[in-house]
Amino acid sequence: MSHTVVAGFDGSPESQAAAEWAAREAGLLGAELKLVSVWQPVPLAYAPFLGGEAQQHEMVRVPREAAEGLRLRHPGVSVSVEQLSGRPSEVLAAAADDADLLVLGSRGLSGLSGFLVGSVGQAVVAHARHPVVLVRAGEQAADEHAKDPSGVPSAATPYRPVILGLDAVSPDASVIEFAFEAAARRDTALRVLHSWPLPPYFAYGLPEDPELNAQLAEDDAEILAEALRSWRQKFPSVEVREESRPGKPADHVVDASRDASLVIVGRRIRTSPVGARVGPVTHAVLHHAAAPVAVVPHH
Structure with a gap:
């Protein structure tokens, strides 16, 4: 039976920490790692003003470069990238349904131990049907x-x-x-x-x-x-x-x-x-x- 660990990835420091933790856990599990990047489309009328095309290009490039780095640092782990579109909380919760584990990043609280769990992370944890791991930036x-x-x-x-x-x-x-x-x-x-x-x-x-x-x-x-x-x-x-x-x-x-x-x-x-x-x-x-x-x- 094959195992899969999914990490939500958007290029932020917290998602980078989550991806590294997910790669280590995939190695322990003998599982493959999938980086899931979620693109939330903007209305066509606003796209020129919000840089929608440039943002979408970055959403393709950044996870692929991150996956290459993970393969070098974790040579025993198979790493793939999947780009999806939609509301991030809904897409990530759905991604967890097909995985053994979903890993998300959270910002650390400056000067204190703990997390600053954003609205997406809280929504995913509240709705996911499989285990979700929260990892702080800098872990x-x-x-x-x-x-x-x-x-x-x-x-x-x-x-x-x-x-x-x-x-x-x-x-x-x-x-x-x-x-x-x-x-x-x-x-x-x-x-x-x-x-x-x-x-x-x-x-x-x-x-x-x-x-x-x-x-x-x-x-x-x-x-x-x-x-x-x-x-x-x-x-x-x-x-x-x-x-x-x-x-x-x-x-x-x-x-x-x-x-x-x-x-x-x-x-x-x-x-x-x-x-x-x-x-x-x-x-x-x-x-x-x-x-x-x-x-x-x-x-």
């Missing part, structure tokens, strides 16, 4: 790896752990499998984070109940262990670190992302009259994580 291969003994980032050292933010109460198999496979490809540990809500007395400033806290923590740890038991057996080579913590789940995932090669969260597919949504936890992780984020849709 380098060495960022996914542990520092070498001298403290210098290096792509020659082992991968940092993969982080999975899991809803252990109603876990979805596709999200968990994606995370285990990502950790196995990288030969690294999988840190699985699950959060349980703080007891109500925290909100009212009442004294803590240590026994209740301990019981809640024990109960949640058992729920998490049960959710992962069969997956540990299916992927015996993957080191799994289960972490059950009180508080807001997005906060814990964002904190863990600072020492991660990849962060994975789920998105429930909903049919709603107000349109698709990514959910508050996934939304927060997308905007504040310090590592690439994979959003895996599930029912």
Whole structure:
């Protein structure tokens, strides 16, 4: 069975970072890489004023030159280019339907860790039926790896752990499998984070109940262990670190992302009259994580 990784490409620094990450992931997957560039036609009456013809020429030239560079830097990966027209969010979401993975770029937040996810990226993540990975501009291969003994980032050292933010109460198999496979490809540990809500007395400033806290923590740890038991057996080579913590789940995932090669969260597919949504936890992780984020849709 052939595998394909698709990267949205428009020549921007964020799309260049996404294409490089996609090429590295295609190499790990043994997949081919397809750069998809989307041309949104302008009305004929405005074309002379907006430079429509020149822009379309650039949309053809730039991805082809990028593909040539990727082939040189990733000689084991087959790289192709596809130029499509239409609304970028709709075209890219459709492109994800025929791929194992769609990779998009996002601008980094100056001075802060995290992403500035544009309207196209948010729309694609909310509507795609297959996993979508968001990569910040400036993301380098060495960022996914542990520092070498001298403290210098290096792509020659082992991968940092993969982080999975899991809803252990109603876990979805596709999200968990994606995370285990990502950790196995990288030969690294999988840190699985699950959060349980703080007891109500925290909100009212009442004294803590240590026994209740301990019981809640024990109960949640058992729920998490049960959710992962069969997956540990299916992927015996993957080191799994289960972490059950009180508080807001997005906060814990964002904190863990600072020492991660990849962060994975789920998105429930909903049919709603107000349109698709990514959910508050996934939304927060997308905007504040310090590592690439994979959003895996599930029912």
